[in-house]
Amino acid sequence: MQQQRRLLFAALAVVVVAVLGLTVVMKVWSPSRPAIGGALSGPRVEPSQQATVAYRVRSGDTIAAILQRFGVPASQVISAGREHYDLARINTGRTLTVGYTRGVGHASSLRYPMDGDGDSTLVVRWDEQAQAWSAAVEQVQYERELVSRRFQIESSLWNAALGAGLRPDDVVRLAEIFQWDIDFNTELHQGDTFSMVADGLYLDGELRKLGDIHAVQLQAKDAPLVAIRHLGASGDVGYFDPDGKARRKPFLRSPLAFSRVSSGFAPGGRFHPVTGKRRPHNGTDFAAPTGTPVRSVGGGVVTAAGRAGGYGLLVRIRHDGGYESGYAHLSKILVRKGQRVSQGDTIGKVGSTGLSTGPHCHYELKLNGGYIDPLKAKLPVSVPLPQGERDAFAAERDRWLPVLLEAALLEPEGQPEVGE
Ligand SMILES: [Zn+2]
Known part of the structure; x- marks a missing residue:
């Protein structure tokens, strides 16, 4: 009984908060509609000057329809954003955020993540003074720190790598480095270990993802496979063994x-x-x-x-x-x-x-x-490095190989804890 009453109170509280929230939004961007919630008694809540609504893009949505629904002048916002990003190419699953400001008769800002990671966000803002929209790109500022990891395969590469704090996309990147040598779906075995040295990209002290992967070693049952990153003269990134032979080969393993x-x-x-x-x-x-x-x-x-x-x-x-x-x-x-x-x-x-x-x-x-x-x-087999790039590669190798070998001595991470 007590329990039920508590639940009822909680539900009521949610409704009240929701209605108050909605009132704020509606007052701000749809002043012609009658304000609801006036009949609500209880503590007076001073509505803030700003409110936002988040919307997750669904398949079949068009940007114009979404913006219209949220009171955003679509054509003006799209054309203001175009110098940085074409909003017509919105992706299903991404979340855009519409902002409202008290006293403005329409939405006052739009935020849209330009990449899947949310590293770059397109921000289109209404300037009330200038009576115009302007666009800018906000970039997440990561802190960069070297990350050394060693992890051992127990059930799958996936589980081991996630256990070592890597993101799914980073695991795929690691696997791709050896895709000419190993079929990752069938050729990895329990006890195989990965060691790697990479730039860790941190936010608020937390590892969010890997930047450049400098060197990786896969210790399977045969001789270890080593890959060292090389930035080629043409700007392409490739991985090479310590002798300068490319990991890339004419045929993929699988x-x-x-x-x-x-x-x-x-x-x-x-x-x-x-x-x-x-x-x-x-x-x-x-x-x-x-x-x-x-x-x-x-x-x-x-x-x-x-x-x-x-x-x-x-x-x-x-x-x-x-x-x-x-x-x-x-x-x-x-x-x-x-x-x-x-x-x-x-x-x-x-x-x-x-x-x-x-x-x-x-x-x-x-x-x-x-x-x-x-x-x-x-x-x-793979083509060796062009003569002109060998010195540059040797420098990269001599910098990262010792760090990699040190990583290979770390206690393996990512082993699931199994009760005895
Ligand atoms: Zn067959």
Whole structure:
């Protein structure tokens, strides 16, 4: 009984606060409407001069419709913002904030995050004196501090890295550094460790994300793989081993990228490494949920894109040097015959078409018409650094390698605590 009464009071309080809040907003930007809440008794609340409303963009929304709904003069605001950002390109899921000021007959500001991280925000403000809108970009000012981490794989790379305080996007970036060497969906094992040195970007003393990743080591059961960041003369960033050989190679290790989907966060069930085991045949099978993007392992030209008997929906791509890759049982094909693709381009989606017992990508590689095992064959190797960049790289290596080796001696982080 006591409990119920308390709940009722709480609910009433929420309603009162909500109505008061709404009154503030309505008085400010819609003065023609009758003010509600005048009949409410209780403590007088002095309404502040400012109020804001947040709105999360839904799929199908247009910026004009949203702005109209919140009393923002759409065309003026969009054109004021255009010098920094085209508001017509609003993204589903981002939250825009509309501000109201007492005495102004329409909304007085709009804030929109220009990137997914919210690092840059477009702010369009109404200047009452000038009777005009003006736009600016607010940039989050991170504090930069070197971050060394070592973490050990227990259940998945995902869990280990998140346990070490990394964000999902940073885990994907780490995995991408080794995507020519390792299939992260099937080739990592319990006990493998990652060590890394990176710029940590901090806000209010809290690590928010990684900036530049300077050096990484993956200690799997074979020799450790080391990657050191190099800023090339052309401005591209690449990763190289200590001898100056690029981690990037003509062929990716796997047609499936390391993804959240394949590492335990699929709503349709957990992807287990065991189900991704390869069977010996003319190709390599990668189990993955239907719809997982399949990427071209290398740059080339599409030689087949369509239905092909037991292969189901099949894509074949011809690469330099007499190589041809094939991707079968797709649920969807996203390329046309004759089309040129780059390494990593999504060419289709995982499916179970043709002779297949469950969703997977059958991946095969041929050299001069004969099948080869993409995981064992000697594939073309990476190109070494151009002569003119070797000194610059040596300096980067000599700076970061010792720090990395120190990180590799840290106590591993990210191990889930398991009760005995
Ligand atoms: Zn197969």
